[in-house]
């Protein structure tokens with residue numbers, strides 16, 4: 001029995017007090033360590049043992065378009081999407097990647113190399129996931145070019161829109177905004193019931209998912225793409241072959257075990273990872289809103305309730321990031337940094353510096369310290385520089 005109660009903290013009071021006064025809290029990256037407590041309670045239920053002679057080959061299934069995809073992982077992915085009801089897996093190719101970061105780059109390569117006109121414009125509506133900018137610009141490719149905000153994009157020619165829903169960084173539910181005849185990469189990293197109501201079964205040409213943000217196992221570096229067009233899937237596999245000759249079998253095996261377990265118990269109220277994750281995220285958001293609402297310094301987006309087909313009730317979003325704003329015109333990232341809280345500045349997401357992206361997936365202690373410091377700044381009424 002896993003249970004949903006909050007575990008005792010391991011830090012002693014003195015260490016904690018020290019941390020309260022001194023430690024720099026890094027909420028810039030979305031390192032999903034918040035769920036570790038759940039996995040500790042699972043004890044050996046998801047332990048994986050791999051003998052020294054096993055998994056030595058590069059290959060998994062040479063008859064599959066994605067020849068390095070372990071067949072058991074493919075089954076586990078389909079079973080999980082079937083149980084949650086968040087995405088269609090029929091008549092699609094599964095392409096596994098070293099995180100969905102690698103798959104995003106594979107998708108940019110595949111779609112743009114298949115385009116007659118190059119470079120293909122890459123856009124995303126602001127505020128966008130800042131890593132898209134790096135992924136689209138880093139190699140200075142002749143295949144594609146980062147063109148910024150999708151809402152103001154007015155160039156002719158082929159384009160790829162990165163569409164994230166719920167969105168990183170602001171948690172909003174999104175649809176593509178350019179709506180011409182371009183391609184869309186649907187990034188559904190956070191379309192899981194602990195973050196957002198599951199309102200429909202997504203059914204698009206190219207959808208990305210990541211193990212990192214479902215269960216918190218970012219270190220395994222497993223992501224997958226559900227791809228309709230075989231030519232796109234083949235090109236993505238070509239990219240992954242050149243880039244890393246496939247994806248770690250050990251990681252795929254661990255992901256398979258964990259995904260199968262969360263699927264098996266997803267309807268068991270006291271054990272379900274999604275019930276646990278939902279309560280955890282909801283409680284963090286309630287606590288954050290309490291601090292923000294008790295002053296007149298900060299802003300947070302409000303999210304409408306919607307009926308979640310998985311939970312069978314109306315719920316609100318509890319995004320993995322808080323899009324925190326400052327009511328006054330000032331650089332909120334610098335203000336928080338002075339108070340030893342690192343966040344991602346809104347300017348990196350194509351927006352104003354009066355906003356920051358704050359990870360809601362840190363360990364409990366760091367989250368507590370963050371709230372404590374935010375309450376202190378709020379009391380100072382956001383002193384002018």
Ligand code: PMP
Nearest residue numbers: 099100101129168189210212223
């Ligand atoms: N897409 C989005 C929207 C994300 O937030 C992240 C992780 N921050 C990723 C993709 C990449 O995840 P990973 O490479 O760990 O699978």
